[in-house]
Amino acid sequence: MNTESKGTLELTAAMALSGTLGIFVVESGASAFNVVFFRVLFGALALGGYVLARGYFRGHGFTPKKLSLAALGGLFIVFNWVFLFESYENTSISVATVVYHTQPFYVVLLGALFFRERLTAAKAGWIGLAFAGLILVSGVTPADFAGGGGSYLLGVGQALAAALLYGLSTIVTKRITGVRPHLIALVQVLVGIPLLLPFADFGAMSGTGADWGWLIGLGLIHTGLMYVLMYSAYQKLPTTKIAVLAFTYPAVAMVADWAVYGHHIGLVQALGVPLIVLASLKVSLAKSPRTVAGSTPAPAPVASSRR
Structure with missing residues (x-):
């Protein structure tokens, strides 16, 4: 098996694991804050053991500034998980995951806002198309804004807030090199x-x-094992393949939500999915006018972020 084929298998496995994350969250029966707390606790044990075993602490490359940036990214990433997991309760795993997958567009917009990265007309157009798809997927109607949507509208907002926090974490973490x-x-x-x-x-x-x-399982599998597979794959794959394989995550999440809980999105909602997928691929694969070396965070798929 060649290097790229191995990376493809690793990233596909990582994204498939990420797609089952919602099942673990719901089945735990714990509150979002408790779920995230124990995820980071068990995840730290898993990642710490792996890093120690591989000898990565030697010559770690951290400076006070880089450590501060990593900590700030951590603040954004853990509260991103809280919002996402709360969104599962108020909408469904399927809807929350697809709405959450608008993360790449936030990264582009935040880069333009905070770092003056050029936002081309093409990217702006794809972002507009993606948010049209988002409106369809969310299933939100004008009546919901008038007060009839209740917790569902809140859940969509929580998924969007999670995506925004993920985008902030990505922007911060991309500034860490070496x-x-x-x-x-x-x-x-x-x-x-x-x-x-x-x-x-x-x-x-x-x-x-x-x-x-x-x-x-959330700590050992969806944080420890998933991150190791994901980062190993990133070193072996071109950006184009990473961008395409990232959509394994929402696809598996939607199938898992249907198979376990019987949830599925409606026909009109389904029309929005290809719009988000297409726009996300176009934005992710577009040549950036400014390349920044570094790493993206992984709470959820890298997005994830991550995811």
Whole structure:
């Protein structure tokens, strides 16, 4: 098996794992804050063990500035997870995941806003098309804005907020050079432990029982194993293939949501999916006028981010 084929298998596996993340979150029965707290806790143990075993702490490349940027990215990434997981409860895994996959457009817009990266007319057009698709996928109608949408409208907003936070984390983390992405991810999950500790409700976990397995799985599988596979694949694949394979994540998430919970998006909503996919690919594969070396965060697919 050649290097690119191996990378393809690794990234496909990572994105497929990411697509099952929502099942683990819902089945754990825990609140979003508790889920994220234990995800970063168990994820830090998994990533820390891997980094230690590979000897990555030696010559880590961190400076005070780079460490601060990694910590700031961690702040954005952990609260991005909180919003995304809350969105699962108020909408569905399928809708939340597709709405959340507008992350690349936020990265482009934030880059133009904060770093004066050129926003071409073509990119602006694709972003406009993507948000037209977003409106279709969300299923939100004018009546929802008049007060009839309730928690569903809130859930769509939470998924959008999660995507925005992911975009902020990506922008910040792209400014870190000369540091292995595994180490950046480790810092981000370590930062999440004290950040989320005040919000964690340990009393609510007393009757969790066998559901601890879902939380441990989020840390070991969806943070430790998934990140290792993803970062290994990135070193072997061209950008074009990474961008295409990233859509394994929402595809698996939608199938899993239908298979386990019977949720599926309607016909009109389905029309918006190819618009988002096409626009995301066009934006992701467009040549950037300014190339910045570094790594993107991975909460969710890298997006994920990540994811």
